[in-house]
Amino acid sequence: MPHARRHLITFLGLSTLVLGSLTALPAAAAGPHARAGEGRHGVPRPVPADMPTFIRRYSEDRGDILRFYASAWSETRHDRLAALHRERKEALKAIDFNTLDQQGRIDYLLMRNTLRNADAYNDLDRRRLAEMDPLVPFRPVIRDLEERRWRMERTDARAASLDLAQIPAQVKAIRDRLEKGRQGETPGDAAADPATSPLSVGPVVAQRAAAAVASMRSALRWWYDYHAQFEPGFAWWVEKPHDLAQQSLDEYAAFLRREVAGLKGQDDDPLIGDPIGRETLLQDLRNECIPYSPEDLIRIGEHEFAWCEDRMKEAAAEMGLADDWRAALERTKNSYVDPGEQTHECTRIVREQIEFLTSRDLLTIPDLTTELWRLEMITPERQKFWPFQYYGGLHIGVGYASDRQSVEERLQAMRGNNRHFTRIVVPHELIPGHHLQGHMAARHRPYRRAFSTPFFLEGWCLYWEMKLWDLGWARSPEDRIGMLFWRMHRAARIIISLRFHLGLMSPAEMIDFLTQRVGHEKNNAVSEVRRYIGGDYSPLYQCGYLLGGIQIRALHQEAVGAGPMAERPFNDTILTMGTIPVEFIRAAVLDIPLSPDHEASWMFAGSLQQDRPAER
Known part of the structure; x- marks a missing residue:
């Protein structure tokens, strides 16, 4: 990632x-x-x-x-x-x-x-x-003050002071209405005064409004400082009403966040996201050139999840645990390196992976990509969002136990980053994954960064995870458990993220799915869901991993398996196309005719299901 x-x-x-x-x-x-x-x-x-x-x-x-x-x-x-x-x-x-x-x-x-x-x-x-x-009746006042500053208009300090003086009363009125709503009062008859009637909102809208109020407060502070320091007489009118408005807005944002949304700044705060709904999901899928509905994609995720469970059972049997893959997963998670050794383990894996790829002539690896990388540890605070690894541009962030964590937190970090999980995560983040991908994207059609899509950005890495499975990167059933855990995790991400945005699954249910069905440590599952729904990633981002990998694998079958291209030219070529929807990479590689009204039509999962070998 x-x-x-x-x-x-x-x-x-x-x-x-x-x-x-x-x-x-x-x-x-x-x-x-x-x-x-x-x-x-x-x-x-x-x-x-x-x-x-x-x-x-x-x-x-x-x-x-x-x-x-x-x-x-x-x-x-x-x-x-x-x-x-x-x-x-x-x-x-x-x-x-x-x-x-x-x-x-x-x-x-x-x-x-x-x-x-x-x-x-x-x-x-x-x-x-x-x-x-309805939660921010003072927004027009702050907006207009800010926009007049943008237009470089003169400010009437007296008029501005009168506008700002209204804000504390507006805040009190809306807080009173929200308190009535929280106490279960109803608006009563149709003649009730809407300015004083009870108002109820859910945690999603309350959190959104709290963030907006905090931003308005900051904008108001910038506006005041811009004028007060350089316009004599401005503060005489505006300072007092501005300070009172600042105080009321600060208290109101805290009220919305803590009391209405339930976010009190504790580790056990509920996770709150903002689902986009089916229509916006369909628009996103159209933009990504995915000719499937959200429900279709959930079924694909469930199919892939079931495939992983079957392979998990086979690995468990090799470990002498019959078909109890959860017991096999527990044994695998307890195989971790000592504290302080994780970066050395990752470095060893990087070198082994580069040798693995070059000895098989699978793709071109520029010298700079093998020279310019380093590892950095993820702090305990940031592990609440990135509990495993991430690619940060010439470095990999590595999650592991820290002396600032509790004993339970340390054990969860070590179990979640055990030897066998880490063995496939490192190639995903570095080579042939994001590090190599980013190097090539910066040197070939860099203007296409404007269209960056997770279906190629993350799909490229999943394509290699599947290819490494085929090529025998796993040395033992425990290694296969590690690889399958992550592929199962990506299938789960399709299922839970789409259900969340369809309004069919809550954040708590998403966490339960990751812990109970996939086998995540609880803290790691919470971190994952917090990131999925926090708004920093597109709604389809979590789907892009495995679905993008399936797309590239299907294209590989067309271009290499049944086509004229060799392995290395195929892999090198698609890295020069930019991080764009795979359907368009396919059009370039296979020279498929395009029209100005082209829409997605490539049923990549259907063809893959039909042509898939028994063992992947």
Whole structure:
């Protein structure tokens, strides 16, 4: 799992699609008064002559807009994004699809899908904002003050003080309504005053509103500091009402978070996520070129899970435990290295894996990728989100026991990162996994980072996990248990993440599934679910691992198993395509004709089920 990348950053519960790595971009390209399609001085933008330029320009412009209109709780931000999307859709239509080569056509369709999906998430953000609006009646005041500062308008200190003076009373009124709702009071008859009637909200909306209030409080502080230090007389009017507003907002955010959402800052706090629902899942699947419904994917996950259970039983029998794979898993988890030895174990595995790959001529491994990497330990605090390993760009984060953990926490960390689990996790993160993948992506079509998808980003690593299974990377039944545990874990991620977003499974039930059905340590299961639903990853991210691996495996069967390509050229070639949906990599590798209205049609799981060998 690449810790440094994020495919969907949810800010204040408002999911903002951030397309690839948008760091180190220039300042805002258009002021708050510029029209869509115009530069800083109102000059129409020419349509780029090539798709890479079109894509880079969109990524730059979108990044500028997101940074300039920084308040995710402002309609202005959503309006400006919608205008950008409309303008780029029109510009895309002006490009003659038939004049593009195959890679250009793929870029065209990637851009079309991205704009379509960005619009869908912009609409979702608007709906989520409207859903929490009753909890933040002071939002228009803070928004307007902030946006007047963006427009560099003069501030009327007296008028601003009167606006801010209303906020404590507004906070008190809404808190009173929420308290009535928590006490079980009902609104009564239709004539009841909506300004004082009881109000009830669930923990999801309460958590979203708490984050929004905290952000508004920060924006208000920036606004005040911007004026107070440099405008004589401003503080005379505004200081007192501003300070009272700050205090009431701070207390209100804590009330929403602790009392309404139930998040008291304790280790046993409930996990709260924001499901997106079936319609948005379908839109995401369309964007990822997956021609299956969420229910279809759950069935695929269940099928893969059952396959893993069968292989687990076979390994358990070899260990003298009949078909009791859970007993075999327990024995495997208790085979861990001593504290302080985990990085040395990982280093040994890296060297063994590189030799394993090169001796079989499976793919090209550039010298820099074998030179430029290191290991770093994950702190106990961060292990609450990353209990195993992650790839952080030239280094792997490694989870293991720490002297700042309790004895039980240390044992769970060691059992969860035992020798046999770690043996397959290290190749996933380093070589041939994310480290090699990232090296190649930075050097081949880097503009396609704008379309980064977990179905290739994580699917590439799962493809290799399955290939290493076929090639005999496991040395013992315990090693096979370790490999199967992770593949079962990825099948479970499909099942539980989709059920969560469909509203069919709670976070607590997700944790139970990982502990009872997969065999995770409790703390590790909690960490995993916390990350799945926390908003830092796209809703389909957890599905991307195994489903993406199945996709690449199916493509391999077409191109190598039944086609003209050899193993090494195939693996080298697909790493030069960028982290894009596998359907488009397939179109490039097999030279499949594309049209401007192309939609996903490749039933990769169906063909794989039909052609799968008995033992994988």
